[in-house]
Amino acid sequence: MKYIVEIFNNRPFVVALIGWFVAQGFKILTTGIRYKKFDPERIMGSGGMPSSHTASIVAATVQLGKLSGFSDPVFGLGMVISFITMYDAANVRMAAGQQAKVIKQIVEQLGRSNFQIEKELKELLGHTYLEVFVGMLLGILIGLWY
Template sequence: MAEFLTSIVHNIILMTSLTAWVTAQLFKTMTAYWRHGSFNAERLVGAGGMPSSHTALVVSLAVSIALREGLESDLFALAVILAGIVMYDAAGVRRAAGRQAKVINKLVREMRVEHKVRETRLKELLGHTPLEVLGGAVHGILVAYVFYVLYK
């Protein structure tokens, strides 16, 4: 078991990607604090917000593979496709779902006034703006580059 954990910790590409995700979540928590003036622990693990931690993770994965294996490698191609899907989902599908949740929550509030519906609040912060996705991509690139410089 110790050998397994040691192997995981020494996998630089994995550690780079996880570091990008964790630090993006921390930045997301800080930006939410600066924006709203209060600490929200849900931001440490929740979806949505600036920067996109999912984007940071997959972009750092792709850049790490590019730096280590080269731009012509099959793994890089796979990582780029994965990153594209995740980024599209973050700024497209999940963002649209969040907007729909906002409208449904408003309808439920309005109908609740008339005592016709029991309130069930849907999570509205699901996706990202294109700027939040771009912020995650830049963060992922920077983390991958720092790891590359430190561990090449």
């Protein structure tokens, strides 16, 4: 029990969780407004506005800077991880989502019976630069606020 209390007293960890929950909440709202319906996939799903991965890691990184100092090597490492996360969200995962869309089109054109499909491919994996940017701003605000 002691360790659980210690974990939840870890401010960078707590702000990362808050960043994730707030971003996922915004995803539910923005999807509902855009498509006029509730999409339960948005509760835990990747992709969409804003980037919850970005909001989480940036909030934790800002908190590390506040606690350890912005010249501390731990803050620097957090910055590197934040940039990798943002690059991955906007480039690698976005490309994977676009590839999934093309693969689905090919499968439909050639007929589903010609392929062994174990699990449907997800198209909404990555983020636009705007979604990543908004996730970063959200992370900065949460990290500074807490």
